[in-house]
């Protein structure tokens with residue numbers, strides 16, 4: 001089973017404190033150095049002025065030293081300012097095994113958010129490297145730059161020729177489709193794919209709601225005909241009708257994950273006040289909230305969040321016709337999923353597809369909670385879940401990426 005991020009121990013807390021102190025020390029040192037250099041420039045400039053009369057050589061040396069120290073000082077100042085503004089406050093970096101050129105992925109997330117787990121499962125399966133920025137769910141200060149205020153957000157910093165670009169992809173299903181399209185055909189760059197997944201915002205009362213109409217669609221280019229149900233080129237050795245059925249099935253079950261499975265989670269995880277509190281204690285450790293929240297915020301989020309989610313769980317239960325004991329609805333959804341998987345190891349056949357990754361992400365989000373333990377101890381979904389873990393954490397999807405490049 002995937003090990004959740006470890007409980008932060010004394011050692012890691014001391015290490016973090018030490019890191020923070022040494023970062024501040026570095027910044028202070030840089031500012032001191034900067035001041036010292038400015039002084040040197042002034043002193044040197046003055047002595048240079050004096051030395052004009054004593055010789056051309058010393059004058060040239062003086063000017064060179066002044067210019068060099070100004071350049072060095074400016075560099076230090078820029079570095080210090082960058083460190084202070086901390087543009088991408090990375091919580092951790094995940095190593096990848098595929099080459100994506102001069103592109104860097106940064107995932108803004110909540111560790112236990114099912115939508116974020118879906119995206120992480122997809123990134124890990126394909127073996128992409130990415131940085132994680134854990135967002136403070138109270139202040140959301142890490143996503144202040146974004147008009148879209150939910151997580152996950154995937155930011156891609158890259159280079160195309162001589163110019164640099166930054167792309168922002170929102171919405172888990174949209175992000176998964178972008179990654180799926182990129183894996184399918186890496187000759188279509190992410191800058192182009194970005195234009196295929198537009199987002200539309202709409203005001204609903206005081207709320208701004210975003211819609212990504214193409215979120216379940218993989219961009220196959222010319223591979224399928226316009227209706228998407230027949231291969232465009234039947235002589236292509238990869239093309240056959242069952243493949244197109246698979247495409248439709250994948251789309252259907254990805255949508256099912258968002259519309260059905262997702263809604264069974266909160267009524268189960270926050271079923272009773274004590275289950276809710278236990279879940280929040282677990283999420284606090286898993287998300288390393290001690291790093292991203294102040295002590296007060298951490299306490300506030302755990303206790304107030306647990307109570308709020310208990311009531312929200314009840315609302316979701318009512319709104320989505322979840323059964324009296326929400327476990328039954330969760331098991332029903334997993335029955336339905338296992339029926340769709342059938343006798344193959346995965347819905348995608350011998351390899352997981354994007355629907356497998358989405359369902360895995362949704363279930364993984366509450367691993368460590370009582371609801372997850374109950375599900376795994378009684379339901380046959382466990383064997384599929386373990387197969388998925390094996391595939392994801394050994395980055396089996398990276399083989400597809402290498403094949404298509």
Ligand SMILES: N[C@@H](CCC(=O)N[C@@H](CS)C(=O)NCC(=O)O)C(=O)O
Pocket residue numbers: 110113114115149150151152170171172173
């Ligand atoms: N449709 C979105 C839903 C994302 C979502 O609801 N994220 C929640 C966290 S689980 C969030 O950011 N909530 C913060 C908020 O709504 O302000 C997706 O698939 O990414």
